[in-house]
Amino acid sequence: MVSSNPMVSSNPIDTTPVIALDGFGVKLGKRWILQELTAELKGRAIGLLGPNGAGKTTLINTLLGFHGIDAGSARMLGHDVASERKQLAAQVGYMPERDAFVAGMTGIHFVRLMGELAGLPSQVALERAHEALFFVGLGEARYRAVDTYSMGMKQMAKLAQALVHGPRLLFLDEPTNGLDPGARQRMLDLVKAIRDRGETRIVLSSHLLKDVETVCDEVVVLKAGRIATVCDLEAERRANQSFLELELRGGNGHFAEAAAALGCECLVHSKRRLKLLLPPAVQVQQLYAIAAEQGVQIRRLQARRDSLEDIFLKAMEERDGSS
Numbered sequence: 001m002v003s004s005n006p007m008v009s010s011n012p013i014d015t016t017p018v019i020a021l022d023g024f025g026v027k028l029g030k031r032w033i034l035q036e037l038t039a040e041l042k043g044r045a046i047g048l049l050g051p052n053g054a055g056k057t058t059l060i061n062t063l064l065g066f067h068g069i070d071a072g073s074a075r076m077l078g079h080d081v082a083s084e085r086k087q088l089a090a091q092v093g094y095m096p097e098r099d100a101f102v103a104g105m106t107g108i109h110f111v112r113l114m115g116e117l118a119g120l121p122s123q124v125a126l127e128r129a130h131e132a133l134f135f136v137g138l139g140e141a142r143y144r145a146v147d148t149y150s151m152g153m154k155q156m157a158k159l160a161q162a163l164v165h166g167p168r169l170l171f172l173d174e175p176t177n178g179l180d181p182g183a184r185q186r187m188l189d190l191v192k193a194i195r196d197r198g199e200t201r202i203v204l205s206s207h208l209l210k211d212v213e214t215v216c217d218e219v220v221v222l223k224a225g226r227i228a229t230v231c232d233l234e235a236e237r238r239a240n241q242s243f244l245e246l247e248l249r250g251g252n253g254h255f256a257e258a259a260a261a262l263g264c265e266c267l268v269h270s271k272r273r274l275k276l277l278l279p280p281a282v283q284v285q286q287l288y289a290i291a292a293e294q295g296v297q298i299r300r301l302q303a304r305r306d307s308l309e310d311i312f313l314k315a316m317e318e319r320d321g322s323s
Contacts, residue, residue, distance in 0.1 A: 023072030043218025050222035093167035118165035132160040152183035213308040251296035
């Protein structure tokens with residue numbers, strides 16, 4: 001029976017890793033683009049991050065079969081990427097970063113065609129195309145030529161074609177690219193709705209850390225073709241301790257030592273800026289008492305937790321130190 005919702009797969013995902021990489025490597029020409037990637041990714045929504053040239057697009061394209069694997073192996077949904085391509089074709093959806101529309105084709109025709117290419121019978125593909133376009137908010141525009149769509153509408157059409165066949169794994173490459181704040185929020189809300197149904201796993205590649213932090217529960221950071229870190233964001237959020245950021249003025253530079261004597265851990269230290277982790281027994285008022293003793297003015301004090309940006313920058317620094 002065909003699901004009535006295009007974001008729901010008829011085959012629930014088991015506990016098999018969504019993506020498993022084992023010594024995975026890819027060359028373009030004679031140059032290694034990806035090297036020695038080993039990881040098991042199991043999140044509902046997996047964020048793929050890295051600076052330009054890190055290999056994010058190459059990784060996606062190789063997993064989708066556009067490039068060959070030159071070292072190691074990769075499995076998606078339990079299937080070998082190299083030898084079980086046919087089994088994967090109907091289970092994976094892909095929303096590319098760049099537009100790839102057929103000139104003059106209407107939205108409904110385009111999405112129906114993508115469904116047929118994914119293996120759906122023609123009539124089923126047409127029914128699913130209507131459902132997918134209504135789901136992304138293009139129901140009223142489905143008979144218009146895609147050429148006439150705005151940037152935001154084109155992004156939604158690309159999401160609809162990626163969903164039309166009910167994939168178990170959905171690749172989204174820069175889904176909010178070029179969108180204004182309102183359209184960006186609508187896109188993220190749709191992605192979260194797909195994630196929360198639990199039937200379709202998501203891989204989201206984006207240069208916008210906030211998008212990844214909003215949607216994803218697991219993150220892979222690439223740098224120079226290697227894995228810099230794999231982070232379980234849900235576990236990180238549960239374990240993440242709050243800390244204080246302070247901006248100081250005056251004194252002789254011994255405030256940090258006095259705070260450490262109370263049991264505070266100084267995570268970042270300069271004469272004017274501190275990042276302190278307070279033990280439960282220490283109160284903020286005690287810091288002000290130390291400041292008075294040291295002749296220091298606390299000009300700014302802010303409590304916060306590590307963000308995805310902090311995790312990303314730390315991964316970049318550690319990779320620099322290990323290379």
